[in-house]
Amino acid sequence: MNPSDYQKTKDSFITYMKSRAFTQNSIRSRLIIFRIYWKWLAKENLEVEQVTYNELLGFMKWCSNNGASQRTIQNYIGTIKHLYEHFIREGKATKNPATDITIKGVKRKVLYHIIEPHELHALYNNYPATSLQQSRSRVILGMLVYQGLKTFELGMLEVNDINLREGKLNVKGSARSNSREMKLEAHQIMDIYDYVLKVRGELIQMDTKRKAQAKEETSKLFIGEGGTCYSFSNFMTQVMVTVRKLNPNVLNAKQIRTSVITKWLKMYNLREVQYLAGHRYISSTESYLHNDMEGLQEEVQQFHPVG
Structure with a gap:
């Protein structure tokens, strides 16, 4: 992958996140995830816009093998979902490979007694x-x-x-x-x-x-x-x-x-x-x-x- 592509994609992703009113702290943390994801893409020699659902499962396995918890992987996938939503808006992708991914083993949200x-x-x-x-x-x-x-x-x-x-x-x-x-x-x-x-x-x-x-x-x-x-x-x-x-x-x-x-x-x-x-x-x-x-x-x- 061309190193200049990293900076261009990063800059455009920042613009997208600002347009969605992400806070500075949120942008900063998501850029860390973006960098980790890009590192894996380079290792696998994959083009970021063309990653498939199965290849994304490979990224999750790689994260797990490197000690990431299920909660951490869930956060990674959340950011990657936003990245591909950005690509779809830009016309660089037609599908979001992260849409149907669910992370097992993550504690569910609190269940409430329903008020009728x-x-x-x-x-x-x-x-x-x-x-x-x-x-x-x-x-x-x-x-x-x-x-x-x-x-x-x-x-x-x-x-x-x-x-x-x-x-x-x-x-x-x-x-x-x-x-x-x-x-x-x-x-x-x-x-x-x-x-x-x-x-x-x-x-x-x-x-x-x-x-x-x-x-x-x-x-x-x-x-x-x-x-x-x-x-x-x-x-x-x-x-x-x-x-x-x-x-x-x-x-x-x-x-x-x-x-x-x-x-x-x-x-x-x-x-x-x-x-x-x-x-x-x-x-x-x-x-x-x-x-x-x-x-x-x-x-x-x-x-x-x-x-």
């Missing part, structure tokens, strides 16, 4: 909204239980992402998720309308020592007193403290999202759920099927124990 749709609905309906802060929290909760948004996605939302006339929410994409347009539930719209046109304005008017910062951050949908944008985790803490009082079985926002996606899987096909969840890869959506099956098995054992 009627329980999620009850959380929203019973959430108090007697103060400005509670009104804000109720809107946040609604986007958790009906749109299944991630915490960081909620924190990224801006006022212009809400289309009350059409009852839609625009969720921007990031390095971790795809953009999508989501339907708001009818019973959400009035609360959001009240928050955007009244509550949010009253929060901005509240005096705080950080009011100067407000001028720069008032485009954010969820703001604190004086228009300041605190760490969104502070808002989520307020939401979850009240939620756990309403339903002690709720552990965190991830559990709520898992429950929402599991509900979608019973209503729509995998591709539709992938879009709604903002997943970059269908495998991410499929992992929630496993959570649902585990939950079903637990129920069978609880009510119909064998032996």
